[in-house]
Amino acid sequence: MKTFYVTTPIYYANSLPHLGHLYTMIVADTIARSKRQQGIETFFLTGTDEHGINIERAAQKNNRTPQEQADYVVNYFKKMTEAFGLDTAHGGYDIFMRTTEPFHSEGVSEVWRRVAKAKTPKGRDALYKGHYEGWFCAACAAYKTEDEYAKPTSEGEPPTCLIHETKLDRVSEESYFFRLSDYDEALLNLYESADFVRPESRRNEVKSFVAGGLQDLSVSRLHSSVSWGVPVPGDPNHTMYVWFDALTNYITAIGFGNEQQEKKVGFEKFWPALHMVGKDILRFHAVYWPAFLLAAGIEQPRAIVAHGMWVDPSGRKMSKTLGNTIELDVLNKFFPVDAIRYFCLREMVFGQDGRFGYENLIDRTNSDLASGLGNLSSRTLTMIQRYCNGRIPAGAITDENRLAAKRAGVEDETAIADVLGHARDEFIRYFDEFAFSRALEEAWAIVARVDKMISEATPWDLAKDPNQQQTLNAVLYRAAETLRWLGVMLYPVMPTAAREIHQQLGLTDDVGRIDARGLRWGDLKEGVQIQEVKPLFPRIDKAKTMEEIREQKSEVGEQKSEVRSQESEKQGSRPVEEGSGQHATEADAGAVGVANFIDIADFAKVELRVGEVRTAGRIPKADKLLLITVDIGEEKPRQILAGIAQYYEPESLVGRKIVVVANLKPRKLRGYESQGMLLAASVGEEGKPVIATFAEDVPNGARLK
Numbered sequence: 022m023k024t025f026y027v028t029t030p031i032y033y034a035n036s037l038p039h040l041g042h043l044y045t046m047i048v049a050d051t052i053a054r055s056k057r058q059q060g061i062e063t064f065f066l067t068g069t070d071e072h073g074i075n076i077e078r079a080a081q082k083n084n085r086t087p088q089e090q091a092d093y094v095v096n097y098f099k100k101m102t103e104a105f106g107l108d109t110a111h112g113g114y115d116i117f118m119r120t121t122e123p124f125h126s127e128g129v130s131e132v133w134r135r136v137a138k139a140k141t142p143k144g145r146d147a148l149y150k151g152h153y154e155g156w157f158c159a160a161c162a163a164y165k166t167e168d169e170y171a172k173p174t175s176e177g178e179p180p181t182c183l184i185h186e187t188k189l190d191r192v193s194e195e196s197y198f199f200r201l202s203d204y205d206e207a208l209l210n211l212y213e214s215a216d217f218v219r220p221e222s223r224r225n226e227v228k229s230f231v232a233g234g235l236q237d238l239s240v241s242r243l244h245s246s247v248s249w250g251v252p253v254p255g256d257p258n259h260t261m262y263v264w265f266d267a268l269t270n271y272i273t274a275i276g277f278g279n280e281q282q283e284k285k286v287g288f289e290k291f292w293p294a295l296h297m298v299g300k301d302i303l304r305f306h307a308v309y310w311p312a313f314l315l316a317a318g319i320e321q322p323r324a325i326v327a328h329g330m331w332v333d334p335s336g337r338k339m340s341k342t343l344g345n346t347i348e349l350d351v352l353n354k355f356f357p358v359d360a361i362r363y364f365c366l367r368e369m370v371f372g373q374d375g376r377f378g379y380e381n382l383i384d385r386t387n388s389d390l391a392s393g394l395g396n397l398s399s400r401t402l403t404m405i406q407r408y409c410n411g412r413i414p415a416g417a418i419t420d421e422n423r424l425a426a427k428r429a430g431v432e433d434e435t436a437i438a439d440v441l442g443h444a445r446d447e448f449i450r451y452f453d454e455f456a457f458s459r460a461l462e463e464a465w466a467i468v469a470r471v472d473k474m475i476s477e478a479t480p481w482d483l484a485k486d487p488n489q490q491q492t493l494n495a496v497l498y499r500a501a502e503t504l505r506w507l508g509v510m511l512y513p514v515m516p517t518a519a520r521e522i523h524q525q526l527g528l529t530d531d532v533g534r535i536d537a538r539g540l541r542w543g544d545l546k547e548g549v550q551i552q553e554v555k556p557l558f559p560r561i562d563k564a565k566t567m568e569e570i571r572e573q574k575s576e577v578g579e580q581k582s583e584v585r586s587q588e589s590e591k592q593g594s595r596p597v598e599e600g601s602g603q604h605a606t607e608a609d610a611g612a613v614g615v616a617n618f619i620d621i622a623d624f625a626k627v628e629l630r631v632g633e634v635r636t637a638g639r640i641p642k643a644d645k646l647l648l649i650t651v652d653i654g655e656e657k658p659r660q661i662l663a664g665i666a667q668y669y670e671p672e673s674l675v676g677r678k679i680v681v682v683a684n685l686k687p688r689k690l691r692g693y694e695s696q697g698m699l700l701a702a703s704v705g706e707e708g709k710p711v712i713a714t715f716a717e718d719v720p721n722g723a724r725l726k
């Protein structure tokens with residue numbers, strides 16, 4: 022039996038996932054589903070990268086052990102993958118890989134031992150001990166060359182990572198080196214195959230990087246500097262470089278170097294894999310990983326496919342500071358999973374960067390899904406219900422009716438079958454080239470064509486004339502058969518909607534196991550009883566939803582993040598938190614040093630005053646907000662909304678002295694005006710608020726300076 026293996030990157034366990042992570046999982050999941058439809062035994066891996074200084078620091082900051090930190094993030098990842106239908110139970114991934122699994126250490130140690138014994142293509146030892154002297158970015162988990170960092174502005178300061186804008190660590194220690202410099206020709210040979218690194222533009226990028234000359238790579242850190250990782254076999258004073266450890270997960274997960282997974286999955290059975298990655302980590306996958314594999318004598322991956330990054334609607338990189346991140350809990354609350362999947366694949370031209378905004382998502386959902394596919398499905402099925410007693414009608418047109426049917430705009434069966442067959446072939450061709458957006462355009466051209474046929478044939482008029490029954494049936498059969506095809510073609514992208522279409526059509530075979538290549542016009546059987554007609558994609562009220570999203574963001578985000586942004590971000594200790602922006606690593610990167618200072622004049626702009634809580638109560642239907650009134654020495658108490666309802670009982674606040682930002686622009690939340698903000702520390706990964714207060718007696722209204 023044919024097999025197929027697809028992987029996502031394994032995500033750093035230092036911070037919670039966001040849209041970027043979701044996207045790679047959606048793409049890999051779509052590919053896996055398509056292979057499964059073709060009857061190919063498929064293994065789909067996602068997971069977390071849990072070792073290294075990055076995780077160690079995040080753990081420290083959150084008062085956890087590194088293992089607890091990893092467990093916390095994994096827990097959230099699993100909840101998220103379940104909510105988005107990407108987990109095993111929903112037909113998604115087969116393994117949630119974790120590099121802290123003992124079987125992984127076993128496997129990665131075996132790879133190391135092989136590399137340690139290997140000779141390079143130029144006949145030298147692939148691994149040697151040396152001394153590393155240079156700069157390391159914890160967030161990238163990468164050593165930085167001069168063109169990859171910004172020089173410090175003042176003497177004695179470390180340089181800054183160009184990607185994360187955080188201070189680099191100076192490393193000066195004994196290290197094992199991988200002799201990457203000997204692998205340039207071997208790598209360039211690999212890139213000769215056009216399929217190895219995709220798309221073409223990325224392949225060229227990698228080629229010129231390698232052709233420009235490679236430096237040897239430091240692949241260990243002293244245990245005294247980094248202890249959270251896999252020890253180097255035979256030399257426990259060294260910890261393996263986290264990328265050596267992480268990349269190897271792709272083979273240990275299926276059984277390389279360990280019995281447990283070999284028995285469960287089977288390395289020979291599934292390797293080589295297709296690695297789906299963001300372009301940000303292409304070098305690790307297309308240069309380092311193939312070189313490690315060459316040294317270890319292991320077959321190369323099937324392909325390394327790099328996608329672009331999501332940016333905000335105006336083209337800016339997403340970041341928490343700009344407040345333009347896409348939060349998974351907001352997405353999950355307001356949008357159907359299939360709409361998100363469709364949007365991600367339709368909107369991003371694969372390989373290039375894509376713009377993601379809630380408004381665009383709503384527009385596409387309404388136009389392409391509610392008015393497009395959804396409407397085609399519900400109008401077709403409703404008419405079958407109404408005009409054909411709920412049974413799939415016959416599609417054939419006898420000779421005597423042919424002319425009338427043609428005049429009514431009903432396409433000949435062979436003609437429509439040809440059109441559909443061609444569109445299906447194009448769809449598959451684009452899909453196989455990862456040109457998902459083009460593939461979906463093909464599918465929507467079919468939707469438009471059949472919609473047009475229905476509008477021209479006006480079945481509602483045909484239904485008034487019993488002589489036109491055959492023509493009426495023919496229109497509805499064509500529309501229903503097209504829907505069956507669309508269900509099969511679109512299943513990998515929109516599994517729930519596809520199942521729904523087939524179920525409503527009265528079909529019982531699992532659409533997740535039907536190969537689009539085998540679709541034949543006319544296989545939809547006449548007389549099948551259709552099921553209850555339900556809308557596939559209800560329209561989204563844009564104004565209302567945008568308002569609700571804004572409110573939700575202010576409820577959870579504002580109280581948390583405004584407090585945070587003052588007490589943490591400005592001080593360079595950004596908390597490791599959800600929605601951390603473009604790269605998960607950004608959040609943690611902030612821990613490294615002070616990136617931006619503010620002037621005292623900037624601070625003076627913020628009017629902080631002592632306040633005393635007079636009243637506090639809950640707000641109906643807002644389980645996160647409390648409405649409090651606070652005396653800050655003015656004539657009237659201030660009314661303030663605070664996102665602390667899950668952590669404080671209102672009664673416990675009355676009489677308490679707090680700190681209020683008194684000159685914050687008032688804004689309305691849930692119909693109430695909030696005239697300031699209370700200060701609270703944001704504690705732990707979930708950002709639990711702990712209200713700032715005073716140990717001594719202070720008068721209301723006193724200013725904090």
Ligand code: MSP
Pocket residue numbers: 029030031032033040041042044045070267268269297298299300301302329330331332339602603604605606
């Ligand atoms: N742990 C490494 C990967 C090791 S794989 C052996 C890592 N982790 S990460 O948490 O930073 O995840 C990076 C990946 O997340 C990217 O390659 C990409 O797949 C995804 N994305 C992160 N931000 C993204 C966007 N803004 N847009 C699209 N994908 C993004 O790197």
